[in-house]
Amino acid sequence: MKTQEEKTCLCALGKIFGFEPKTGIALVTHLGSASEVFRIGKQGLEELLGPHSKYSNLIRKSAVYDAADELEMLARQGVGFVGWGEEDYPRLLAECPDAPLGLYIKSRTPYSQLWETGGSVSIVGTRDISSYGKEWCGRIVDALADTEERPAIVSGLALGTDICAHKAAIEAGLPTIAVMATGPDSVYPYRHRDFADIVSQTPGCALVTDYPPGTPPLPIHFLRRNRIIAGLSSATILVESKIKGGGMMTARLAFSYDRDLYALPGRVDDIRSQGCNELIHSRMAEAISSIPELIESIGMKSLKTSRNADPVIVLKSAYEGNVSPDRISQMADILTLIRRHRNITVEELAEATSLGYSRTRDLTSLLEIDGFICIDLLQRCCINMRKNR
DSSP, rough: OOOOOHHHHHHHHHHHHHOOHHHHHHHHHHHSSSHHHHHHHHHHHHHHTTTTTTTTTOHHHHHHHHHHHHHHHHHTTTTTEEETTSSSOHHHHSSTTOOHHHHHEEEESSSHHHHSSSSSSEEEEEOOHHHHHHHHHHHHHHHHBBSOHHHHHHEEEOOOOOHHHHHHHHTTOOOEEESSSSOOOOOOOOGGGHHHHHHHHHHTTTESSOOOOOOOOOHHHHHHHHHHHHTSSSEEOOOOOSSSHHHHHHHHHHTTTOEEEEEEOOOOOTTTTTTHHHHTTTTSEEEEEHHHHHHHHHHHOOOOOGGGHHHHHHHHHHHHHOOOHHHHHHOOOOOHHHHHHHTEEEEHHHHHHSSOOHHHHHHHHHHTTTTEEEEEEEEEEEEEEOOOO
Protein backbone atom coordinates (compact mmCIF):
# COMPACT_ATOMS: atom_id res chain seq x y z
CA MET A 1 0.00 0.00 0.00
CA LYS A 2 1.29 3.46 -0.93
CA THR A 3 2.00 5.91 1.86
CA GLN A 4 0.03 9.13 2.13
CA GLU A 5 3.14 11.00 1.00
CA GLU A 6 3.36 8.86 -2.12
CA LYS A 7 -0.35 9.37 -2.85
CA THR A 8 0.05 13.13 -2.46
CA CYS A 9 3.07 13.18 -4.75
CA LEU A 10 1.19 11.16 -7.39
CA CYS A 11 -1.65 13.66 -7.16
CA ALA A 12 0.79 16.53 -7.66
CA LEU A 13 2.41 14.81 -10.64
CA GLY A 14 -1.03 14.08 -12.11
CA LYS A 15 -1.71 17.80 -12.24
CA ILE A 16 1.72 18.56 -13.69
CA PHE A 17 1.74 15.83 -16.35
CA GLY A 18 -2.03 15.86 -16.99
CA PHE A 19 -1.75 15.90 -20.78
CA GLU A 20 1.38 13.75 -20.91
CA PRO A 21 0.84 11.05 -18.28
CA LYS A 22 3.18 8.69 -20.10
CA THR A 23 6.13 10.97 -19.32
CA GLY A 24 5.10 11.25 -15.68
CA ILE A 25 4.73 7.49 -15.25
CA ALA A 26 8.07 6.87 -16.98
CA LEU A 27 9.70 9.27 -14.52
CA VAL A 28 8.10 7.58 -11.51
CA THR A 29 9.06 4.14 -12.83
CA HIS A 30 12.67 5.17 -13.48
CA LEU A 31 13.15 6.73 -10.04
CA GLY A 32 11.15 4.09 -8.17
CA SER A 33 8.55 6.35 -6.59
CA ALA A 34 6.66 9.61 -7.04
CA SER A 35 8.22 10.93 -3.84
CA GLU A 36 11.71 10.56 -5.31
CA VAL A 37 10.71 12.77 -8.27
CA PHE A 38 10.45 15.69 -5.87
CA ARG A 39 13.75 14.87 -4.13
CA ILE A 40 16.28 14.73 -6.96
CA GLY A 41 16.33 18.47 -7.58
CA LYS A 42 16.25 20.58 -10.72
CA GLN A 43 19.62 19.39 -12.00
CA GLY A 44 18.61 15.75 -11.72
CA LEU A 45 15.31 16.48 -13.44
CA GLU A 46 17.04 18.27 -16.31
CA GLU A 47 19.32 15.29 -16.81
CA LEU A 48 16.27 13.07 -17.18
CA LEU A 49 13.86 15.42 -18.94
CA GLY A 50 16.29 17.62 -20.84
CA PRO A 51 17.65 21.10 -20.05
CA HIS A 52 14.71 22.93 -21.56
CA SER A 53 11.85 20.79 -20.30
CA LYS A 54 8.81 22.78 -19.22
CA TYR A 55 8.29 20.34 -16.37
CA SER A 56 11.53 20.98 -14.49
CA ASN A 57 10.30 24.24 -13.00
CA LEU A 58 6.89 22.79 -12.14
CA ILE A 59 8.19 19.87 -10.08
CA ARG A 60 8.78 21.57 -6.74
CA LYS A 61 7.77 21.10 -3.12
CA SER A 62 5.01 23.71 -3.33
CA ALA A 63 3.16 21.44 -5.79
CA VAL A 64 3.11 18.69 -3.15
CA TYR A 65 1.81 21.10 -0.50
CA ASP A 66 -0.94 22.25 -2.86
CA ALA A 67 -1.88 18.63 -3.62
CA ALA A 68 -2.07 17.82 0.10
CA ASP A 69 -4.44 20.74 0.69
CA GLU A 70 -6.52 19.66 -2.31
CA LEU A 71 -6.85 16.05 -1.13
CA GLU A 72 -7.83 17.18 2.34
CA MET A 73 -10.50 19.48 0.92
CA LEU A 74 -11.85 16.77 -1.40
CA ALA A 75 -11.96 14.20 1.41
CA ARG A 76 -14.43 16.46 3.24
CA GLN A 77 -16.61 16.35 0.09
CA GLY A 78 -16.50 12.56 -0.12
CA VAL A 79 -13.99 12.47 -2.99
CA GLY A 80 -10.96 10.20 -2.82
CA PHE A 81 -7.84 9.83 -4.94
CA VAL A 82 -6.16 6.66 -6.21
CA GLY A 83 -2.70 6.98 -7.69
CA TRP A 84 -1.05 4.92 -10.41
CA GLY A 85 0.54 1.82 -8.91
CA GLU A 86 -1.75 1.67 -5.88
CA GLU A 87 -3.66 -1.52 -5.15
CA ASP A 88 -7.01 0.22 -5.74
CA TYR A 89 -5.99 1.57 -9.16
CA PRO A 90 -8.01 -0.21 -11.91
CA ARG A 91 -5.95 -3.03 -13.35
CA LEU A 92 -7.24 -2.76 -16.92
CA LEU A 93 -6.63 0.97 -17.05
CA ALA A 94 -3.08 0.51 -15.78
CA GLU A 95 -2.38 -1.60 -18.88
CA CYS A 96 -3.03 1.37 -21.19
CA PRO A 97 0.00 3.33 -22.43
CA ASP A 98 -1.67 6.67 -21.65
CA ALA A 99 -3.16 5.75 -18.26
CA PRO A 100 -3.52 8.73 -15.90
CA LEU A 101 -1.26 9.17 -12.89
CA GLY A 102 -4.32 9.13 -10.70
CA LEU A 103 -8.11 9.18 -10.50
CA TYR A 104 -10.43 11.28 -8.40
CA ILE A 105 -13.32 9.07 -7.30
CA LYS A 106 -16.62 9.77 -5.59
CA SER A 107 -18.27 6.56 -4.38
CA ARG A 108 -19.52 4.86 -1.24
CA THR A 109 -17.98 1.57 -2.38
CA PRO A 110 -14.38 0.44 -1.68
CA TYR A 111 -12.49 1.36 -4.83
CA SER A 112 -11.07 -2.08 -5.58
CA GLN A 113 -14.61 -3.48 -5.73
CA LEU A 114 -15.57 -0.96 -8.39
CA TRP A 115 -13.27 -2.51 -10.97
CA GLU A 116 -13.10 -6.21 -10.21
CA THR A 117 -16.51 -7.44 -8.99
CA GLY A 118 -18.07 -8.45 -12.31
CA GLY A 119 -15.92 -6.68 -14.86
CA SER A 120 -16.92 -3.61 -16.86
CA VAL A 121 -18.50 -2.95 -20.25
CA SER A 122 -18.42 0.49 -21.84
CA ILE A 123 -21.46 1.68 -23.78
CA VAL A 124 -20.98 4.84 -25.82
CA GLY A 125 -22.44 6.68 -28.78
CA THR A 126 -23.91 9.87 -30.13
CA ARG A 127 -25.56 12.59 -28.07
CA ASP A 128 -28.28 12.66 -30.75
CA ILE A 129 -29.47 9.14 -30.00
CA SER A 130 -32.51 7.86 -31.90
CA SER A 131 -35.37 5.74 -30.60
CA TYR A 132 -33.65 2.79 -32.31
CA GLY A 133 -30.50 3.49 -30.33
CA LYS A 134 -32.41 3.93 -27.06
CA GLU A 135 -34.25 0.66 -27.56
CA TRP A 136 -31.10 -1.33 -28.23
CA CYS A 137 -29.18 0.41 -25.47
CA GLY A 138 -31.89 -0.73 -23.05
CA ARG A 139 -31.95 -4.25 -24.44
CA ILE A 140 -28.18 -4.61 -24.20
CA VAL A 141 -28.06 -3.36 -20.61
CA ASP A 142 -30.95 -5.64 -19.64
CA ALA A 143 -29.16 -8.61 -21.18
CA LEU A 144 -25.96 -7.77 -19.29
CA ALA A 145 -28.00 -7.51 -16.09
CA ASP A 146 -29.29 -11.00 -16.80
CA THR A 147 -25.84 -12.60 -16.61
CA GLU A 148 -23.97 -14.27 -13.78
CA GLU A 149 -21.22 -11.64 -13.99
CA ARG A 150 -23.49 -8.56 -13.86
CA PRO A 151 -20.80 -6.13 -15.08
CA ALA A 152 -20.55 -2.43 -14.37
CA ILE A 153 -21.69 -0.18 -17.21
CA VAL A 154 -19.13 2.52 -18.01
CA SER A 155 -19.96 5.70 -19.92
CA GLY A 156 -19.35 9.44 -19.92
CA LEU A 157 -22.41 11.06 -18.27
CA ALA A 158 -23.05 13.07 -21.45
CA LEU A 159 -26.36 13.63 -23.21
CA GLY A 160 -27.80 10.91 -25.44
CA THR A 161 -26.26 7.45 -25.35
CA ASP A 162 -24.20 8.01 -22.19
CA ILE A 163 -27.05 9.01 -19.89
CA CYS A 164 -29.29 6.39 -21.51
CA ALA A 165 -26.76 3.67 -20.62
CA HIS A 166 -26.24 4.97 -17.06
CA LYS A 167 -29.97 5.19 -16.32
CA ALA A 168 -30.66 1.79 -17.87
CA ALA A 169 -27.97 0.31 -15.62
CA ILE A 170 -29.42 1.86 -12.46
CA GLU A 171 -32.93 0.68 -13.38
CA ALA A 172 -31.65 -2.84 -14.12
CA GLY A 173 -29.77 -2.99 -10.83
CA LEU A 174 -26.32 -2.91 -12.42
CA PRO A 175 -23.45 -0.77 -11.12
CA THR A 176 -22.40 2.10 -13.36
CA ILE A 177 -19.22 4.17 -13.61
CA ALA A 178 -19.57 7.74 -14.92
CA VAL A 179 -16.29 9.11 -16.28
CA MET A 180 -16.44 12.90 -16.25
CA ALA A 181 -14.68 15.47 -18.43
CA THR A 182 -14.54 17.99 -15.59
CA GLY A 183 -12.99 18.11 -12.15
CA PRO A 184 -14.64 16.15 -9.33
CA ASP A 185 -16.20 19.35 -8.00
CA SER A 186 -18.57 19.91 -10.95
CA VAL A 187 -20.91 18.03 -13.25
CA TYR A 188 -21.50 18.66 -16.95
CA PRO A 189 -24.08 18.95 -18.33
CA TYR A 190 -25.59 20.69 -15.33
CA ARG A 191 -28.94 18.94 -15.86
CA HIS A 192 -27.28 15.65 -14.91
CA ARG A 193 -26.17 16.90 -11.51
CA ASP A 194 -29.00 15.20 -9.59
CA PHE A 195 -28.40 11.93 -11.40
CA ALA A 196 -24.68 12.20 -10.69
CA ASP A 197 -25.54 12.40 -6.98
CA ILE A 198 -27.57 9.20 -7.35
CA VAL A 199 -24.60 7.47 -8.99
CA SER A 200 -22.16 8.54 -6.28
CA GLN A 201 -24.50 7.30 -3.53
CA THR A 202 -25.49 3.97 -5.13
CA PRO A 203 -23.47 0.93 -4.00
CA GLY A 204 -21.11 -0.28 -6.71
CA CYS A 205 -21.35 2.97 -8.66
CA ALA A 206 -18.92 5.88 -8.92
CA LEU A 207 -18.08 9.23 -10.46
CA VAL A 208 -14.55 9.15 -11.86
CA THR A 209 -12.23 11.74 -13.41
CA ASP A 210 -8.53 12.35 -13.83
CA TYR A 211 -9.04 16.11 -13.97
CA PRO A 212 -8.32 18.16 -10.82
CA PRO A 213 -10.89 20.45 -9.16
CA GLY A 214 -11.74 23.55 -11.15
CA THR A 215 -11.33 21.90 -14.57
CA PRO A 216 -13.98 23.28 -16.98
CA PRO A 217 -15.84 21.19 -19.62
CA LEU A 218 -13.66 22.12 -22.61
CA PRO A 219 -13.93 20.06 -25.83
CA ILE A 220 -10.39 18.67 -25.48
CA HIS A 221 -11.23 17.38 -22.01
CA PHE A 222 -14.05 15.26 -23.43
CA LEU A 223 -11.76 13.78 -26.07
CA ARG A 224 -9.09 12.84 -23.52
CA ARG A 225 -11.71 11.55 -21.10
CA ASN A 226 -12.64 8.88 -23.66
CA ARG A 227 -9.40 6.96 -23.12
CA ILE A 228 -10.46 6.24 -19.53
CA ILE A 229 -13.89 5.00 -20.63
CA ALA A 230 -12.25 2.58 -23.06
CA GLY A 231 -9.44 1.70 -20.66
CA LEU A 232 -11.66 0.70 -17.74
CA SER A 233 -13.48 -1.99 -19.71
CA SER A 234 -12.70 -5.31 -21.33
CA ALA A 235 -15.38 -4.62 -23.97
CA THR A 236 -16.79 -1.48 -25.57
CA ILE A 237 -20.15 -1.25 -27.35
CA LEU A 238 -20.85 1.56 -29.82
CA VAL A 239 -24.61 2.04 -30.10
CA GLU A 240 -24.84 4.87 -32.62
CA SER A 241 -22.29 7.33 -33.99
CA LYS A 242 -21.51 9.57 -36.91
CA ILE A 243 -18.25 8.99 -38.78
CA LYS A 244 -16.61 11.54 -36.49
CA GLY A 245 -17.45 11.92 -32.83
CA GLY A 246 -16.56 11.05 -29.28
CA GLY A 247 -18.13 7.61 -29.51
CA MET A 248 -15.99 6.73 -32.52
CA MET A 249 -12.88 7.96 -30.72
CA THR A 250 -13.68 5.80 -27.70
CA ALA A 251 -14.26 2.81 -29.97
CA ARG A 252 -10.95 3.32 -31.78
CA LEU A 253 -9.14 3.68 -28.47
CA ALA A 254 -10.69 0.42 -27.25
CA PHE A 255 -9.47 -1.25 -30.44
CA SER A 256 -5.97 0.16 -29.93
CA TYR A 257 -5.97 -1.25 -26.38
CA ASP A 258 -6.80 -4.67 -27.84
CA ARG A 259 -10.18 -4.74 -26.13
CA ASP A 260 -13.32 -6.36 -27.56
CA LEU A 261 -15.28 -3.92 -29.69
CA TYR A 262 -18.90 -4.24 -30.82
CA ALA A 263 -21.08 -1.96 -32.92
CA LEU A 264 -24.80 -1.85 -33.56
CA PRO A 265 -25.40 -1.85 -37.33
CA GLY A 266 -27.95 0.53 -38.79
CA ARG A 267 -29.34 1.87 -42.06
CA VAL A 268 -26.74 2.89 -44.62
CA ASP A 269 -28.38 6.30 -45.07
CA ASP A 270 -28.70 7.02 -41.34
CA ILE A 271 -25.95 9.44 -40.31
CA ARG A 272 -26.15 8.16 -36.73
CA SER A 273 -25.24 4.65 -37.86
CA GLN A 274 -22.49 5.48 -40.34
CA GLY A 275 -19.76 5.28 -37.71
CA CYS A 276 -20.92 1.86 -36.51
CA ASN A 277 -21.22 0.58 -40.06
CA GLU A 278 -17.73 1.86 -40.84
CA LEU A 279 -16.18 0.02 -37.88
CA ILE A 280 -17.97 -3.17 -38.89
CA HIS A 281 -16.93 -2.79 -42.53
CA SER A 282 -13.28 -2.22 -41.56
CA ARG A 283 -13.48 -5.29 -39.28
CA MET A 284 -12.49 -3.27 -36.24
CA ALA A 285 -15.80 -4.06 -34.54
CA GLU A 286 -18.00 -7.13 -34.43
CA ALA A 287 -21.56 -6.49 -35.57
CA ILE A 288 -24.29 -6.97 -32.99
CA SER A 289 -26.66 -9.34 -34.73
CA SER A 290 -28.47 -10.70 -31.68
CA ILE A 291 -28.43 -10.20 -27.94
CA PRO A 292 -27.60 -13.86 -27.07
CA GLU A 293 -24.65 -13.85 -29.49
CA LEU A 294 -23.39 -10.58 -28.03
CA ILE A 295 -23.49 -11.90 -24.48
CA GLU A 296 -21.72 -15.10 -25.52
CA SER A 297 -19.09 -13.20 -27.49
CA ILE A 298 -18.32 -10.92 -24.54
CA GLY A 299 -17.73 -14.09 -22.55
CA MET A 300 -20.57 -13.83 -20.06
CA LYS A 301 -23.10 -16.44 -19.06
CA SER A 302 -26.75 -15.56 -19.51
CA LEU A 303 -29.21 -16.64 -16.85
CA LYS A 304 -31.96 -16.77 -19.50
CA THR A 305 -34.75 -15.45 -17.31
CA SER A 306 -37.96 -13.93 -18.57
CA ARG A 307 -36.58 -10.36 -18.70
CA ASN A 308 -37.11 -10.23 -22.47
CA ALA A 309 -40.69 -11.51 -22.51
CA ASP A 310 -42.89 -10.76 -25.52
CA PRO A 311 -44.36 -7.27 -24.87
CA VAL A 312 -47.73 -8.38 -26.21
CA ILE A 313 -47.84 -11.17 -23.61
CA VAL A 314 -46.84 -8.65 -20.93
CA LEU A 315 -49.59 -6.31 -22.12
CA LYS A 316 -52.33 -8.96 -22.05
CA SER A 317 -51.25 -10.08 -18.59
CA ALA A 318 -51.28 -6.49 -17.30
CA TYR A 319 -54.75 -5.61 -18.57
CA GLU A 320 -56.57 -8.93 -18.27
CA GLY A 321 -59.60 -8.58 -16.00
CA ASN A 322 -59.36 -4.77 -15.93
CA VAL A 323 -59.95 -3.91 -19.58
CA SER A 324 -62.42 -5.36 -22.08
CA PRO A 325 -61.10 -8.15 -24.34
CA ASP A 326 -61.79 -6.02 -27.46
CA ARG A 327 -59.78 -3.11 -26.08
CA ILE A 328 -56.90 -5.44 -25.14
CA SER A 329 -56.97 -6.94 -28.64
CA GLN A 330 -56.81 -3.50 -30.24
CA MET A 331 -53.89 -2.43 -28.05
CA ALA A 332 -52.11 -5.71 -28.82
CA ASP A 333 -52.54 -5.05 -32.55
CA ILE A 334 -51.10 -1.56 -32.12
CA LEU A 335 -48.17 -2.89 -30.10
CA THR A 336 -47.47 -5.53 -32.74
CA LEU A 337 -47.42 -2.90 -35.50
CA ILE A 338 -45.04 -0.72 -33.49
CA ARG A 339 -42.71 -3.69 -32.98
CA ARG A 340 -42.65 -4.32 -36.72
CA HIS A 341 -42.42 -0.70 -37.78
CA ARG A 342 -40.30 1.33 -35.35
CA ASN A 343 -41.13 5.06 -35.49
CA ILE A 344 -44.53 4.46 -37.05
CA THR A 345 -46.70 7.51 -36.34
CA VAL A 346 -50.05 7.58 -34.56
CA GLU A 347 -51.68 8.62 -37.83
CA GLU A 348 -50.10 5.70 -39.68
CA LEU A 349 -51.27 3.34 -36.92
CA ALA A 350 -54.82 4.68 -37.28
CA GLU A 351 -54.74 3.95 -40.99
CA ALA A 352 -53.20 0.49 -40.58
CA THR A 353 -55.66 -0.63 -37.89
CA SER A 354 -58.75 1.11 -39.34
CA LEU A 355 -59.61 2.26 -35.80
CA GLY A 356 -59.76 5.92 -36.66
CA TYR A 357 -57.37 8.61 -35.44
CA SER A 358 -59.25 9.53 -32.25
CA ARG A 359 -59.53 5.92 -31.05
CA THR A 360 -55.90 5.16 -31.95
CA ARG A 361 -54.68 8.27 -30.17
CA ASP A 362 -56.53 7.27 -27.00
CA LEU A 363 -55.12 3.74 -27.05
CA THR A 364 -51.54 4.83 -27.78
CA SER A 365 -51.80 7.45 -25.02
CA LEU A 366 -52.83 4.72 -22.57
CA LEU A 367 -49.96 2.51 -23.73
CA GLU A 368 -47.55 5.40 -23.24
CA ILE A 369 -48.90 6.27 -19.78
CA ASP A 370 -48.57 2.64 -18.69
CA GLY A 371 -45.01 2.49 -20.04
CA PHE A 372 -45.42 0.09 -22.95
CA ILE A 373 -44.43 2.56 -25.67
CA CYS A 374 -42.71 5.91 -26.12
CA ILE A 375 -44.10 8.66 -28.36
CA ASP A 376 -41.89 11.55 -29.46
CA LEU A 377 -42.84 15.09 -30.46
CA LEU A 378 -43.44 13.99 -34.06
CA GLN A 379 -45.91 11.35 -32.81
CA ARG A 380 -43.56 8.52 -33.74
CA CYS A 381 -43.93 5.39 -31.62
CA CYS A 382 -41.46 2.79 -30.41
CA ILE A 383 -41.47 0.00 -27.83
CA ASN A 384 -40.34 1.00 -24.34
CA MET A 385 -37.80 -1.71 -23.52
CA ARG A 386 -37.65 -0.61 -19.87
CA LYS A 387 -41.26 -1.83 -19.46
CA ASN A 388 -41.08 -4.83 -21.73
CA ARG A 389 -38.05 -6.61 -20.43
